[in-house]
Amino acid sequence: MANIVLDQLGFAYPGALEPTLLPLSVEIKDGEAFALLGASGAGKTTLLNLLSGLLVPTTGRILFDGVDVSSQSGSQRNLAQVFQFPVLYESLTIADNLAFPLRARKAVNGFSAADIASRVAKIAGELEIENLLKRKPKTLSLFQKQLVAIGRALMRPDVSVVLLDEPLTAVEPRTKWQLRQSLKRLQEELGVTMIYVTHDQTEALTFADRVAVMADGKILQTASPQEVYEHPAHEFVGFFIGSPGMNFVAIDSATPAPMYAASGVDQSAQRIGFRPEWARLEHPPMTHPLSAVHWLGRVTHCQILGTQDGAPVGITTLASEVGELKVRGAINATVGEEIMVVVDRCVSFCAEHYVATHYAQSSTVQLTNPVGDE
Amino acid sequence: MTSVSRWVLVFYCIYLLLPLYWLMTMALRTNSDITGKFEVIPSHPTLANFAEIVSNPVWYQAFGNSLSYVVLNTLISICVALPAAYVFSRYRFLGDRQLFFWLLTNRMAPPAVFLLPFFQLYSSIGLFDTPLAVALAHCLFTVPLSVWILEGFMSGVPSEVDEMAKIDGHSFAYFFFRIFIPINRGAIGVTLFFCFMFSWVELLLARTLTGSTTKPIVVVMTRTVSASGLDWGVLAAAGALTVVPGIIVVWFVRKHLVKGFALGRV
Amino acid sequence: MAINKPYNNRAWLGVLPVLLIVAFSAVIPLMTVVNYSVQDILDFNSRFYVGLDWYRETLQDPRFIEAFGRQVLFSLSVLAIEIPLGILVARGLPKSGAWTSVLLILLAVPLLIPWNVVGTIWQIYARSDIGLLGVGLNELGLAFNYTSNPTHAWLTLIAMDVWHWTSLVALLSFAGLTSVPPAYYQAAELDGASKWQVFRYVEMPRLGGVLVIAVLLRLMDSFMIYTEPFVLTGGGPGNATTFLSQYLATMAVGQFDLGPAAAFSVIYFLFILLFCWIFYNSVMTDETVEDAVENTANNNEARHHD
Numbered sequence: 001m002a003n004i005v006l007d008q009l010g011f012a013y014p015g016a017l018e019p020t021l022l023p024l025s026v027e028i029k030d031g032e033a034f035a036l037l038g039a040s041g042a043g044k045t046t047l048l049n050l051l052s053g054l055l056v057p058t059t060g061r062i063l064f065d066g067v068d069v070s071s072q073s074g075s076q077r078n079l080a081q082v083f084q085f086p087v088l089y090e091s092l093t094i095a096d097n098l099a100f101p102l103r104a105r106k107a108v109n110g111f112s113a114a115d116i117a118s119r120v121a122k123i124a125g126e127l128e129i130e131n132l133l134k135r136k137p138k139t140l141s142l143f144q145k146q147l148v149a150i151g152r153a154l155m156r157p158d159v160s161v162v163l164l165d166e167p168l169t170a171v172e173p174r175t176k177w178q179l180r181q182s183l184k185r186l187q188e189e190l191g192v193t194m195i196y197v198t199h200d201q202t203e204a205l206t207f208a209d210r211v212a213v214m215a216d217g218k219i220l221q222t223a224s225p226q227e228v229y230e231h232p233a234h235e236f237v238g239f240f241i242g243s244p245g246m247n248f249v250a251i252d253s254a255t256p257a258p259m260y261a262a263s264g265v266d267q268s269a270q271r272i273g274f275r276p277e278w279a280r281l282e283h284p285p286m287t288h289p290l291s292a293v294h295w296l297g298r299v300t301h302c303q304i305l306g307t308q309d310g311a312p313v314g315i316t317t318l319a320s321e322v323g324e325l326k327v328r329g330a331i332n333a334t335v336g337e338e339i340m341v342v343v344d345r346c347v348s349f350c351a352e353h354y355v356a357t358h359y360a361q362s363s364t365v366q367l368t369n370p371v372g373d374e
Numbered sequence: 375m376t377s378v379s380r381w382v383l384v385f386y387c388i389y390l391l392l393p394l395y396w397l398m399t400m401a402l403r404t405n406s407d408i409t410g411k412f413e414v415i416p417s418h419p420t421l422a423n424f425a426e427i428v429s430n431p432v433w434y435q436a437f438g439n440s441l442s443y444v445v446l447n448t449l450i451s452i453c454v455a456l457p458a459a460y461v462f463s464r465y466r467f468l469g470d471r472q473l474f475f476w477l478l479t480n481r482m483a484p485p486a487v488f489l490l491p492f493f494q495l496y497s498s499i500g501l502f503d504t505p506l507a508v509a510l511a512h513c514l515f516t517v518p519l520s521v522w523i524l525e526g527f528m529s530g531v532p533s534e535v536d537e538m539a540k541i542d543g544h545s546f547a548y549f550f551f552r553i554f555i556p557i558n559r560g561a562i563g564v565t566l567f568f569c570f571m572f573s574w575v576e577l578l579l580a581r582t583l584t585g586s587t588t589k590p591i592v593v594v595m596t597r598t599v600s601a602s603g604l605d606w607g608v609l610a611a612a613g614a615l616t617v618v619p620g621i622i623v624v625w626f627v628r629k630h631l632v633k634g635f636a637l638g639r640v
Numbered sequence: 641m642a643i644n645k646p647y648n649n650r651a652w653l654g655v656l657p658v659l660l661i662v663a664f665s666a667v668i669p670l671m672t673v674v675n676y677s678v679q680d681i682l683d684f685n686s687r688f689y690v691g692l693d694w695y696r697e698t699l700q701d702p703r704f705i706e707a708f709g710r711q712v713l714f715s716l717s718v719l720a721i722e723i724p725l726g727i728l729v730a731r732g733l734p735k736s737g738a739w740t741s742v743l744l745i746l747l748a749v750p751l752l753i754p755w756n757v758v759g760t761i762w763q764i765y766a767r768s769d770i771g772l773l774g775v776g777l778n779e780l781g782l783a784f785n786y787t788s789n790p791t792h793a794w795l796t797l798i799a800m801d802v803w804h805w806t807s808l809v810a811l812l813s814f815a816g817l818t819s820v821p822p823a824y825y826q827a828a829e830l831d832g833a834s835k836w837q838v839f840r841y842v843e844m845p846r847l848g849g850v851l852v853i854a855v856l857l858r859l860m861d862s863f864m865i866y867t868e869p870f871v872l873t874g875g876g877p878g879n880a881t882t883f884l885s886q887y888l889a890t891m892a893v894g895q896f897d898l899g900p901a902a903a904f905s906v907i908y909f910l911f912i913l914l915f916c917w918i919f920y921n922s923v924m925t926d927e928t929v930e931d932a933v934e935n936t937a938n939n940n941e942a943r944h945h946d
Binding site for chain 3: 379394408470570574621
């Protein structure tokens with residue numbers, strides 16, 4: 001387990017016009033479950049390849065426990081990686097597959113055959129795959145094979161970090177959550193530093209202690225899932241996280257509406273964003289017109305996700321004077337109806353960056369639990 | 375790749391190139407020059423041999439003859455194999471696996487076995503000494519090969535493509551010719567390569583089934599060998615020229631070549 | 641790909657053209673051969689049914705047995721060289737880059753040269769009077785002459801076949817090696833595997849399926865070899881390099897003894913079929929073929945994720 005520091009790390013492919021990664025710095029603590037979240041092309045794969053030694057940094061350094069490993073190969077860094085599809089040795093049994101990382105380095109780490117056997121048994125026990133030990137990879141399902149791949153990554157007790165590159169990609173959707181659970185449990189029990197790269201926010205937010213949201217070669221925010229959800233440091237973070245993500249409304253500073261002031265939104269903000277969960281639908285007229293940010297909208301679409309207290313809840317899409325808005329919660333309007341969107345909490349952004357969080361002053365407001373609706 | 379493999383590669387490339395180099399030098403020297411003096415690098419290179427081939431009808435007609443039956447064979451093989459490969463990749467039917475295996479065994483048949491019957495068969499139906507005869511005879515090997523290769527590639531094209539075309543309202547003919555075949559361009563290219571690879575190089579059948587009018591290049595060259603007054607220079611030049619079509623075909627198909635071999639379907 | 645293939649007997653329409661052509665080219669001639677093999681044909685009008693006499697005679701013919709023995713020795717020798725050599729060459733090839741295309745084309749060239757030209761090339765090359773190799777070896781004091789010395793003839797033939805066909809094994813192996821997604825190499829490196837371990841556990845399993853095909857093809861084809869030895873040595877000196885195909889050809893064409901020639905043909909064909917059958921069944925069951933294809937398909941998919 002190692003503490004990893006990326007110090008002004010940047011990367012550009014030779015001959016490329018623009019760098020793939022702009023100099024970024026982040027610290028990943030020993031034993032932490034860390035996620036790199038971003039859309040395709042954000043640079044997360046490049047960052048992963050820099051961490052694994054496949055690529056050499058153009059600028060900056062990588063430090064493992066304070067030691068500069070930027071020019072070392074992956075095996076010198078003593079790390080392990082789990083790939084998008086199960087990478088196993090097809091001609092060996094599962095037991096031999098698991099033992100391979102230890103056997104290959106026997107000269108270095110001095111493990112005896114007995115040590116190796118007991119470690120194999122231990123890891124197989126943790127993953128509940130003892131019954132597969134004598135079989136060959138060909139006979140296993142994708143899910144089982146990926147479990148074995150994770151096991152292989154955890155074999156070395158002194159492994160510095162385990163990198164996971166979208167490990168749930170090849171697994172059937174039905175079993176994804178199972179694999180996620182196993183991973184989280186293993187990480188906590190063994191205290192291994194894990195860096196999990198994904199484009200799927202559910203995976204990142206449920207797995208990680210801290211998430212780094214990436215876009216365009218930059219890390220936009222590194223924080224706990226809660227923090228990233230409630231206080232996005234950048235508009236993109238607000239947009240990317242959440243299903244659906246934040247609504248954004250531009251504030252025309254020339255003619256600020258008094259309702260913004262009432263909610264505490266200041267003049268310097270250029271856009272406000274609010275999560276669909278932070279708004280509700282109210283039939284006009286508003287009881288306290290200036291107490292909260294609100295707009296009139298016409299419902300264009302209702303997506304029912306379930307019921308709560310007998311009433312339907314889901315996502316309502318509306319067309320309003322400030323554009324398309326989505327509200328998540330109780331659905332108390334029908335398509336075509338005109339209704340008010342009332343925002344109980346919003347975040348203001350200036351030049352895409354976070355400025356402040358604002359709460360509506362309406363006394364009838366109930367703050368909705370942000371993580372509750374998932 | 376280890377350094378051992380690299381060295382083996384280097385030495386093997388030299389091993390490959392030496393005889394070819396020698397062929398070229400022979401082609402650039404006249405026969406008297408060759409038999410007169412042994413030289414590693416020709417001191418008086420000349421294009422006389424190539425001129426002889428280009429101007430002598432015996433030679434250039436022979437090239438033409440060979441090309442004609444190779445092209446014919448490739449055309450027939452691909453046309454016939456396309457529908458067969460299609461149905462093998464898309465449907466199951468009575469006896470399909472047995473049929474497939476039987477086709478493969480034909481690829482394994484020694485040409486020598488068919489010398490006699492082919493000779494008699496083609497003579498009796500009046501096809502002897504025509505390019506069609508050789509083309510058809512070669513079909514014995516190239517058709518199963520084509521079906522095998524095409525089927526391998528076609529199995530990789532999802533059947534959703536077929537369904538979408540049907541949903542879009544296209545007739546089967548439209549789908550097959552305007553959609554499916556263009557998708558399989560690479561496969562057809564590889565098949566072309568392998569058909570060519572077999573038909574252009576074969577001697578025994580080509581010799582048996584052709585007479586004086588359709589003498590292919592392979593025969594003219596071997597006849598030159600057995601005749602007295604051997605002209606090494608012209609022989610070498612002719613040999614060099616037979617390598618050219620091969621290189622052209624490989625060049626065009628090079629991107630799909632590895633995939634063709636990858637399916638292990640040679 | 642294990643796509644669900646619907647059952648439809650109308651598919652026979654698609655294979656009809658193939659059937660017709662192959663039947664015309666294969667079945668009819670084969671039946672003719674079998675027909676001849678059980679008859680004594682003196683001329684076109686007088687034939688006598690002789691049963692399996694020709695078969696018995698052929699199988700006991702000492703020249704047949706000799707030719708068969710030579711054939712086996714030849715096939716095994718070239719196989720023993722071409723397979724390992726082909727694998728090594730494939731491993732030495734760069735997987736991508738400018739050189740790859742050039743080298744692949746160079747490797748493919750020997751496969752596309754008319755077989756008689758291959759013989760001619762080696763004839764010119766190995767002759768002790770005008771050949772680079774021939775003269776070169778003699779200059780080194782080796783008294784090399786493949787036209788008069790049977791051992792030299794054998795060695796030259798083997799060298800020629802290696803020159804001719806190793807590329808096939810190399811290209812097949814290369815295709816197998818490049819089908820390994822880079823992740824496997826990366827994982828092995830992270831595991832701390834040695835170069836030998838990488839070869840044994842990452843590459844060999846992939847090569848397995850491809851190699852079976854390579855061995856099968858080379859075995860078949862070398863057993864049928866005719867043109868190249870014919871051009872190079874004419875079967876000589878004496879009988880030293882007369883293999884099965886040539887023996888059959890001389891019998892059939894030269895001696896006009898249709899009956900025994902036909903019987904020989906059938907025996908020859910049966911041997912080949914036997915090999916084919918043995919290999920196909922013991923090493924590659926239908927499932928394995930499907931597995932191999934499925935693996936290729938999976939790996940092609942997997943590679944897109946990288």
